[in-house]
Amino acid sequence: MPEIRIRKKLILIEEIFHEGGPSAATPQRRGAALVVIHNPYAGSYVENIAEFMEDLKPLGLSMAQSLLAALGGSASIVEGYGKGAIVGTAGEIEHGALWHVPGGYAMRELLGGAKAIVPSTKKVGAPGTRLDVPVTHINASYVRSHFDAMEVGINDAPRADEILLALVMTTGPRVHARVGGLKASEIKGEDGLR
Amino acid sequence: MKAKIRKIAVFLEETRTEMGRAVDPPTRRAAAAAVIENPCAGKYVEDLSELMDIGEELGELLTQKAVAALGIPGNVAESYGKAAAVGENGELEHAAAVLHPKLGTPVRRVLGKGAALIPSSKKRGACGVSLDIPLGHKDAAFVRSHFDGMEVRINDAPRANEILVAIAVTDSGRPLPRVGGLSKSQIKGEDGLR
Numbered sequence: 001m002p003e004i005r006i007r008k009k010l011i012l013i014e015e016i017f018h019e020g021g022p023s024a025a026t027p028q029r030r031g032a033a034l035v036v037i038h039n040p041y042a043g044s045y046v047e048n049i050a051e052f053m054e055d056l057k058p059l060g061l062s063m064a065q066s067l068l069a070a071l072g073g074s075a076s077i078v079e080g081y082g083k084g085a086i087v088g089t090a091g092e093i094e095h096g097a098l099w100h101v102p103g104g105y106a107m108r109e110l111l112g113g114a115k116a117i118v119p120s121t122k123k124v125g126a127p128g129t130r131l132d133v134p135v136t137h138i139n140a141s142y143v144r145s146h147f148d149a150m151e152v153g154i155n156d157a158p159r160a161d162e163i164l165l166a167l168v169m170t171t172g173p174r175v176h177a178r179v180g181g182l183k184a185s186e187i188k189g190e191d192g193l194r
Numbered sequence: 195m196k197a198k199i200r201k202i203a204v205f206l207e208e209t210r211t212e213m214g215r216a217v218d219p220p221t222r223r224a225a226a227a228a229v230i231e232n233p234c235a236g237k238y239v240e241d242l243s244e245l246m247d248i249g250e251e252l253g254e255l256l257t258q259k260a261v262a263a264l265g266i267p268g269n270v271a272e273s274y275g276k277a278a279a280v281g282e283n284g285e286l287e288h289a290a291a292v293l294h295p296k297l298g299t300p301v302r303r304v305l306g307k308g309a310a311l312i313p314s315s316k317k318r319g320a321c322g323v324s325l326d327i328p329l330g331h332k333d334a335a336f337v338r339s340h341f342d343g344m345e346v347r348i349n350d351a352p353r354a355n356e357i358l359v360a361i362a363v364t365d366s367g368r369p370l371p372r373v374g375g376l377s378k379s380q381i382k383g384e385d386g387l388r
Contacts, residue, residue, distance in 0.1 A: 121343030149315035
């Protein structure tokens with residue numbers, strides 16, 4: 001079972017007051033927890049990698065907890081979420097796919113059984129590579145006001161034999177949401193979609 | 195056409211080996227991107243319906259371009275995604291207006307089906323900003339082998355009064371998928387999730 005070796009962590013919090021329109025009474029906040037770990041599979045083709053997903057679960061949970069603490073501590077303020085990974089250049093995109101299960105598990109666990117699939121993206125890249133982490137509502141993927149994204153990255157990561165893991169949470173709709181569609185107030189919350 | 199298009203770019207990626215191991219047949223993904231004038235740039239415009247109509251036009255045009263680049267009938271496509279980057283004189287909400295209300299219907303028409311949510315991301319940025327288009331299976335969002343992302347960028351776009359709009363389509367999932375989960379052979383294709 002590969003050991004998890006963390007090189008660094010970063011928490012980012014954005015607070016958005018307006019984008020040229022009326023200032024929001026409560027600014028929207030978007031937060032990201034980033035962790036850079038050693039990629040145990042870097043440098044060669046390894047067939048059996050899936051066991052690492054289980055090993056990553058405690059790390060995912062601790063990232064989600066740190067992020068929630070930075071956003072104010074209460075799970076009730078989190079309305080949107082997303083996840084992503086950047087794999088260093090000695091790794092495969094498939095190594096980034098290892099993050100799907102533990103990243104999703106961590107946030108659902110912490111947010112009290114959020115129903116929607118956690119949107120995600122991933123890429124292979126050099127240190128400083130940026131990633132647009134997609135964001136949707138935690139209980140109903142089709143809530144249009146909460147379709148969003150947060151760009152994240154770290155100047156010196158991922159090195160070739162590293163993976164940068166990301167979790168993102170948001171506290172509300174886009175600051176000037178006004179393109180209609182399903183509203184958060186209309187969520188049925190049965191299937192994770194509407 | 196309502197959209198004032200300055201340029202269109204089409205990207206076709208074909209992955210033939212990963213970590214030295216052959217990917218046969220190669221996985222392929224295509225993205226088509228349009229650089230359009232932002233009719234709402236520079237001021238706060240309450241009603242964004244013009245951008246929504248532009249989204250409908252681009253949904254058809256860009257999906258056709260992507261499918262043509264892959265050289266496949268639309269109904270053979272396996273995964274899809276969409277994204278937009280708004281130049282600095284626009285709002286994030288302008289990207290939402292292009293992407294969410296009307297763009298999906300023509301995408302699904304060109305591809306024959308598409309029961310799943312079209313994953314998306316959006317951002318603001320300067321010329322040369324990179325855009326990560328999240329990818330998911332078009333008929334079942336939980337197909338783990340098809341969770342992916344494609345980065346696109348155009349060096350001279352978006353200018354301050356422009357929007358870069360991109361649609362990605364694939365005929366395959368990730369190269370050498372091996373992290374388990376729902377596979378495409380298990381798709382029921384009824385609820386868009388499984």
